[in-house]
Amino acid sequence: MKIENPNPIQWQFSERAQGLQSSFIREILKITQRPEIISFAGGLPSPATFPVERMKAAYDKVLSETGKVALQYGPTDGYAPLREWIAHSLSTAGTKILPEQILMVSGSQQALDLIGKVLIDEGSRVLVETPSYLGALQAFSVYRPEFASVATDDDGLVPSSIEGVAKGARLLYSLPNFQNPTGRSLSLARRQELVETCARIKLPLIEDDPYGALSYSGEPMPKMVAMNPDGVIYMGSFSKVLTPGIRLGYVCAPLPLVRRLELAKQAADLHTAQLTQMVVHEVVKDGFLDEHIPTIRTLYGNQCRAMLDAMAEHFPAGVTWTRPEGGMFIWVTLPKQIDAMKLLDTAIAARVAFVPGAPFYANEGETNTLRLSFVTVPPERIREGIAILGKLIAAML
Amino acid sequence: MKIENPNPIQWQFSERAQGLQSSFIREILKITQRPEIISFAGGLPSPATFPVERMKAAYDKVLSETGKVALQYGPTDGYAPLREWIAHSLSTAGTKILPEQILMVSGSQQALDLIGKVLIDEGSRVLVETPSYLGALQAFSVYRPEFASVATDDDGLVPSSIEGVAKGARLLYSLPNFQNPTGRSLSLARRQELVETCARIKLPLIEDDPYGALSYSGEPMPKMVAMNPDGVIYMGSFSKVLTPGIRLGYVCAPLPLVRRLELAKQAADLHTAQLTQMVVHEVVKDGFLDEHIPTIRTLYGNQCRAMLDAMAEHFPAGVTWTRPEGGMFIWVTLPKQIDAMKLLDTAIAARVAFVPGAPFYANEGETNTLRLSFVTVPPERIREGIAILGKLIAAML
Known part of the structure; x- marks a missing residue:
């Protein structure tokens, strides 16, 4: 049934599709998902916070009581x-x-x-x-x-x-x-x-x-x-x-x-x-979220504090960073001469990952910036990873 | 906290958004969802075919065994x-x-x-x-x-x-x-x-x-x-x-x-x-679909036959229609002089609904066409609705 097709199509993409690029972060995530890596690169929330049992009970209830409606357009x-x-x-x-x-x-x-x-x-x-x-x-x-x-x-x-x-x-x-x-x-x-x-x-x-x-x-x-x-x-x-x-x-x-x-x-x-x-x-x-959200705040808050404390201890002078009062990310500004992309290369070799900051700029990016996420890494691993990063930054100065 | 805002925005939509229109079918569906209407307008599958228990068991299993993965990005x-x-x-x-x-x-x-x-x-x-x-x-x-x-x-x-x-x-x-x-x-x-x-x-x-x-x-x-x-x-x-x-x-x-x-x-x-x-x-x-799909075929096939039989009995000469061997729809061509949109007005007054065919054409549409769906209506209601439609068409000839 298959036809002979000696001349496959040269796909002509729309102008808008020609500029489509994969998220730089998603590419980094592929590299950094190996378990031996301490990854501060992720933007994913911590699975420890997912209310699995509560969700399971709700799926069961909705499907039992109104399944035909829930499964229709x-x-x-x-x-x-x-x-x-x-x-x-x-x-x-x-x-x-x-x-x-x-x-x-x-x-x-x-x-x-x-x-x-x-x-x-x-x-x-x-x-x-x-x-x-x-x-x-x-x-x-x-x-x-x-x-x-x-x-x-x-x-x-x-x-x-x-x-x-x-x-x-x-x-x-x-x-x-x-x-x-x-x-x-x-x-x-x-x-x-x-x-x-x-x-x-x-x-x-x-x-x-x-x-x-x-x-x-x-x-x-x-x-x-x-x-x-x-x-x-x-x-x-x-x-x-x-x-x-x-x-x-x-x-x-x-x-x-x-x-x-x-x-x-x-x-x-x-x-x-x-x-x-x-x-x-x-x-x-x-009102479930009123009980649930405070548990996320506590988890993330503790890990954020662990990271901020470790940075104060291990990062050399000349490095600055934000002190978030919520959320999932810390932003680091390195001394001008350090390219975060080069730091990432050495960091991955040392089994620590983060996301360089330049891709987050719509126009010209600051190459000496980076983003750290603390939400999926336990405090002791945070301290270990930040100590390694601190040494690598110091070595580049 | 609320500010004074005497001049609300006149929204400027993109050129592509200016032509956006609601699906004509979705508009008709809003009218025809009243339970007293025999609706052949829908494009929805029959909820009678939804394997609710099977889905429920699968949600339970997946959430029990791999909930943290299933609920993550x-x-x-x-x-x-x-x-x-x-x-x-x-x-x-x-x-x-x-x-x-x-x-x-x-x-x-x-x-x-x-x-x-x-x-x-x-x-x-x-x-x-x-x-x-x-x-x-x-x-x-x-x-x-x-x-x-x-x-x-x-x-x-x-x-x-x-x-x-x-x-x-x-x-x-x-x-x-x-x-x-x-x-x-x-x-x-x-x-x-x-x-x-x-x-x-x-x-x-x-x-x-x-x-x-x-x-x-x-x-x-x-x-x-x-x-x-x-x-x-x-x-x-x-x-x-x-x-x-x-x-x-x-x-x-x-x-x-x-x-x-x-x-x-x-x-x-x-x-x-x-x-x-x-x-x-x-x-x-x-292999669940191998057992499940035949039950959908039987249900839809029976209802399709009921509709085709009723059309043969009740539709006047000059009306033609397709004889599908599967799927969910029959397409009807009325005598040229009948506008399906006008037929729809009288049909809704008589508590029967369908979708006029003209909107399905990319360019100029045939106004004497219409689409009938048989999948969500039981055979006796199909016969009743088709008999009414047949009388209305005859009256317009």
């Missing part, structure tokens, strides 16, 4: 009770978020793709933090924008620097809480200034918030979406507070935009799995 | 054992399909989006059947191609008509088995001619095959991908043979293309849920 916007729960959780005394503003997505990475699809034309200006989340740069890049980097300092994004680069911009992408990759958070004053600036110049502001709940101490900061629900697009995720492998996130946007995102979602994959949404609703509806 | 290309199972199931005596050729996706609708993203530039020519699957037209439309319709007759797509419209085309999209919306299938001779023609002119051929396993009698037809694995992109789905609500499908493509699709998938949603893939592998790996 569902609405594109998502499972209504879960959307109501999310809208309620985002609402504040001053700002009511409507369930109609919530679109369920297959992990918040999908929200980035849909936002890019709906808001970015080729050559559109898109503002991002310096540095920014690599997955967002990847998702938006498909739609071929012109990235402009907004200045940041130790307190995160600098709102006063926006207007200088905002002309014609379609959106500003921000990660205000325990940012990936830097671990930095925006102060309340900066949040207000940021929201006000964007509202004044009518610039859509994206608030990507996968880590907001993971504060090690004190109350989580107010969300920017509550300050201006007509101008802020909020992205949330169950990946870091429940489990990532189920792929469930959501976007909360002003009604004209969320309806357009819903249409894009319909064309992209019809809807996110009903069963997943019903199970997550079953798990979260009676 | 996973590889973009998919769960390796499931990809191996699929590659094996697509391989034939003459053609070996490699697991590396398989990319798991969140329902085969996502494969359409990724294929569009990777192969279609604005203005690219895309060939589709006349009529074609609405979801594919929607997915591709986002990338703003120029559609060209390939002629079809009672035996489906006419291969000899391809070359006349193929100049510069990026792909030909076909649904060779029990096509949605017509229920037509391509003969073996046409499949071979189609594959040979596309290979000769180096035109990528998409074989979308959600219904292929649902043949009421006889063996399923050979797959075109086995005739030319270097030029055919095969799309498969678990939606119609297992359950749709979990959102799991796959694409099998030549290696250079599948790697590019994988990069697009990574940017779009990182990966499809690990848990879902592990559960489906658990369900299918020991």
Whole structure:
């Protein structure tokens, strides 16, 4: 039956597909998954935090009680009770978020793709933090924008620097809480200034918030979406507070935009799995996250402290780093003359891994930066790995 | 905390987003979900076929034995054992399909989006059947191609008509088995001619095959991908043979293309849920589908026969229809003067629903056509609904 085919196709890819590149981090992860390596490279949450039994019980309950509905096609916007729960959780005394503003997505990475699809034309200006989340740069890049980097300092994004680069911009992408990759958070004053600036110049502001709940101490900061629900697009995720492998996130946007995102979602994959949404609703509806999230905070907080203490002890003078109060990452700045990519080569030979910082910049990257994650490594291994890194850095000075 | 915002944003959507429209079918479904309506409009499989207990047992087993892995992030290309199972199931005596050729996706609708993203530039020519699957037209439309319709007759797509419209085309999209919306299938001779023609002119051929396993009698037809694995992109789905609500499908493509699709998938949603893939592998790996699919064929075959018999009895002369040997749909052609959209108005008033055919055409549609689905309606209700439709059609003549 097979035909003779002497001239196979030379595939002609679309212009947008020609620039597609694999995530640099995913490539590093392949190298560093060997068990003998102490890996600070991962961006994965700790499996120790996954409530497996609770999830199992919820799958059993949902399939037993409403299996035929859970396994059928569902609405594109998502499972209504879960959307109501999310809208309620985002609402504040001053700002009511409507369930109609919530679109369920297959992990918040999908929200980035849909936002890019709906808001970015080729050559559109898109503002991002310096540095920014690599997955967002990847998702938006498909739609071929012109990235402009907004200045940041130790307190995160600098709102006063926006207007200088905002002309014609379609959106500003921000990660205000325990940012990936830097671990930095925006102060309340900066949040207000940021929201006000964007509202004044009518610039859509994206608030990507996968880590907001993971504060090690004190109350989580107010969300920017509550300050201006007509101008802020909020992205949330169950990946870091429940489990990532189920792929469930959501976007909360002003009604004209969320309806357009819903249409894009319909064309992209019809809807996110009903069963997943019903199970997550079953798990979260009676307050489970209120008990569960503190256990994640404690685990990550302890490991973060172990890493910060080890860095203070082992890293040579001239190296600086952020001191996150939540989330999953620490950002390290090496003396100018050290290339983090070269350090990675020697580190892997010494069985320690991290992610160099340069790929996180939309434009020119700082080659003397790197990202460390502490969430999947126990404290004694953290100390061991940081001591090795400290020696390698010292040797390069 | 909320700011004053007297001038809300006038959202500026991307050019591609300005044309996004809700699926006409989804709009009709909203109207026709009232229980008093006999709906032949749906494209949903019958929940009576969902193996709920089997799925429940598999979720329990996977979460009990490998919960931490199932709930963690996973590889973009998919769960390796499931990809191996699929590659094996697509391989034939003459053609070996490699697991590396398989990319798991969140329902085969996502494969359409990724294929569009990777192969279609604005203005690219895309060939589709006349009529074609609405979801594919929607997915591709986002990338703003120029559609060209390939002629079809009672035996489906006419291969000899391809070359006349193929100049510069990026792909030909076909649904060779029990096509949605017509229920037509391509003969073996046409499949071979189609594959040979596309290979000769180096035109990528998409074989979308959600219904292929649902043949009421006889063996399923050979797959075109086995005739030319270097030029055919095969799309498969678990939606119609297992359950749709979990959102799991796959694409099998030549290696250079599948790697590019994988990069697009990574940017779009990182990966499809690990848990879902592990559960489906658990369900299918020991041959469950070999027992299960015949029960779906029997149910759908009986209901299809009931509908065809009722149409023969109740539809007036001048109405013609397809006689599917599998799948979920019958396609009806009314006398030229009847507009199916007007018929739908009177039908809904009489509590019967269907989908008018015009939206299924990429270019100008035949307004005297309609699609009937029989899979979710029991035989006595089928007879009742068809009798009503027959009277309404007669009244319009």
